[in-house]
Amino acid sequence: SQQGEEDPQALSIQEGENATMNCSYKTSINNLQWYRQNSGRGLVHLILIRSNEREKHSGRLRVTLDTSKKSSSLLITASRAADTASYFCALDSGAGSYQLTFGKGTKLSVIP
Amino acid sequence: DTEVTQTPKHLVMGMTNKKSLKCEQHMGHRAMYWYKQKAKKPPELMFVYSYEKLSINESVPSRFSPECPNSSLLNLHLHALQPEDSALYLCASSQARGRETQYFGPGTRLLVL
Numbered sequence: 772s773q774q775g776e777e778d779p780q781a782l783s784i785q786e787g788e789n790a791t792m793n794c795s796y797k798t799s800i801n802n803l804q805w806y807r808q809n810s811g812r813g814l815v816h817l818i819l820i821r822s823n824e825r826e827k828h829s830g831r832l833r834v835t836l837d838t839s840k841k842s843s844s845l846l847i848t849a850s851r852a853a854d855t856a857s858y859f860c861a862l863d864s865g866a867g868s869y870q871l872t873f874g875k876g877t878k879l880s881v882i883p
Numbered sequence: 884d885t886e887v888t889q890t891p892k893h894l895v896m897g898m899t900n901k902k903s904l905k906c907e908q909h910m911g912h913r914a915m916y917w918y919k920q921k922a923k924k925p926p927e928l929m930f931v932y933s934y935e936k937l938s939i940n941e942s943v944p945s946r947f948s949p950e951c952p953n954s955s956l957l958n959l960h961l962h963a964l965q966p967e968d969s970a971l972y973l974c975a976s977s978q979a980r981g982r983e984t985q986y987f988g989p990g991t992r993l994l995v996l
Binding site for chain 1: 887889924925926927928931939971973975984985986987988989990992
């Protein structure tokens, strides 16, 4: 199973700014998911985007998927201190694997 | 109820101890997962149960032994662990195996001395 590569590894922004994280992968996917993890805690699902979708929104979150470039981005608008967390993309590569493989994550720090 | 619960929250054990981690969900999900997460690393899949049958075992050492007594419960039995097994152990569930949103518990922080 493949692993997504996330970029940047760490991101520090001021409250109110937008944060963009990217995830690239190598082979075809069935869907791509984004999760958030606060320090030392469980993961929280944010958005699932399927391979035939290009963009999805949820509140202040916007996810795009470009299957030709094999990449996805997560945009958090008007960031808040509470958005400070690690963000992971997770790939469902299909092909009967029926499992998610998590990328290495982006650690986001939002400074009040 | 979209909650996955895990007990205990913290566990310290010696290398000769036997302990168990417990996970429970009441969302009617038929797939449950154990992940291991080391500090500053992504979660790594250990086991997948689908309809109470072990369907994926990612070459995990036999000192980790999963058990799924019913569709709501998942246990991880630990025996003769090594210090390098110290990590956050996460349980998750989903409606079906793979391709679905996974709901995670808060994890058990394990320290092996």
